[in-house]
Amino acid sequence: MTGAADSRVDPDLAEERRADRKGGPGHTVLLALALAVPAAKVAYTVGGGDAVRDVFVGMEPANWPDVLLGMVITDPLLGSVLAVVVSRVVFAVFAARGGLPFGGGRLAHLRRVGLAILNPLAFGVIVTCLFGPWWGLGTTLAAYALRKGVVVEYRTGRRRPHHGHGTAHGPSRAPDYRPPAWLSRAAAAEQGVALILTAVVLPLLFLASALDGQAWTSIVACRVTDGTRTTDARLIELSRKGTGVVGWNLESEEISNGVGCTSTESRYVREPWWRRP
Known part of the structure; x- marks a missing residue:
């Protein structure tokens, strides 16, 4: 009842919440890249035309994801940027569904820190195994910074918690709450960096990998x-x-x-x- 009333009063807010719960624009970009890039990779590598069809038939459907996987695990920069973007999208979806703990006290703070670092650390370990410790460290730090940026977005009102849930730093803010200027600038910077990584850098890296003339496998x-x-x-x-x-x-x-x-x-x-x- 309340959710329906909220939608009638503020349809833009309802649409924003739905987009957040689905991963926002990052989810759309990742899906488009996952579908288009493997076909482009095969087409350029083998020459296009009937060759592309023959290759996919020869691979069999179970092996089709190998094209995308092969591109990611052989390019350190592409693999690291993809890990950072996926980490942020996952965290944004998790937060939009009300999964972030709130409240005061040391225990709540430790839970928030643990949730913020666990996923970046996991991606960092994977990247370390593939490309070495420096790539893994950079991936972990970048992913953690962007995930913390999502929390800052909630604190400044750039993101709004799902109805009935609080943010990572407490219940929904009062209507007259005004965040500090530096916090608003930090949230804006994080959103800008995330947008550039997701909508510009990642597609360009995938395109470069698709057209680099290398096979996606041995x-x-x-x-x-x-x-x-x-x-x-x-x-x-x-x-x-x-x-x-x-x-x-x-x-x-x-x-x-x-x-x-x-x-x-x-x-x-x-x-x-x-x-x-």
Whole structure:
């Protein structure tokens, strides 16, 4: 009853709350990138056209996420920025659903700190395992700063708690509450940084990765039999069948079955898009 009345009185506020609970614009950007970027990566790497369809058919649906995963775990900057953005989106959804503890006292403060640091720390550990300790440390600190920024947004009124819940620092503020100027500037800066990371930096990094000319997975050297003729060829590994590999043949530009495969050092298939004449 009260929620319906709130929606009638302030439809913009109701829409804002719904957007927060769904992850806001960050959720939309991440979903769009997850759908579009793998197709662009495959298209540029293998040449587009029917080759893209053949590659996805050869991979089988269960292996399609490997394209996106391969891009993320082989690019330290892309992987780190994605971890920071995902960490903030998750925390924003969690906060919008009323999941942040409030109240005074040391215990409540420790709970808030624990909730704020747990997810960034987890992402930092993952990035450390993939790219090294400095990347992991930077990811942890950046993710923590943006998650704390979400709390500051609630304190300054830039975000409003879901009806019936308080913010991370207490119940809903009084209507005449005015946050300090420095806190408002900090909230605005955090929102600006988060928007730039999500809507500008992350898409550009994904685009650069899609057009860098590298395969999203291992390139293997195999023996390929075509009729009665056996040749050596390089394959982009798509899936494994028994003791062999199903892959995209870079020489004949078709799906081939390879045996006796060994990994190659380079994953480059063609020149990056920005270096092409």
